[in-house]
Amino acid sequence: MNPEAQEYLNKILAKEPETLTIDEIRFLRARRSYLKNSQLEEYQSVLETKPPVKEPVKKRNAKA
Secondary structure, eight states, rough: OOHHHHHHHHHHTTTGGGGGHEEEEEEEEEEEEEESSSHHHTTOOOOOOOOOOOOOOOOOOOOO
């Protein structure tokens, strides 16, 4: 990992998981292989990739 990426990763790991932004979560997920087991456990809640919950599309009543 380049020094800039390592520095950014360290800044992310200094934060609480619930305070991370979407971009920080994406960065962390992309670099999860660099994390120690203890870090994987601590950030497990943001590292899990769950599909978004989608509501069914409501059909409009079409008037001809």
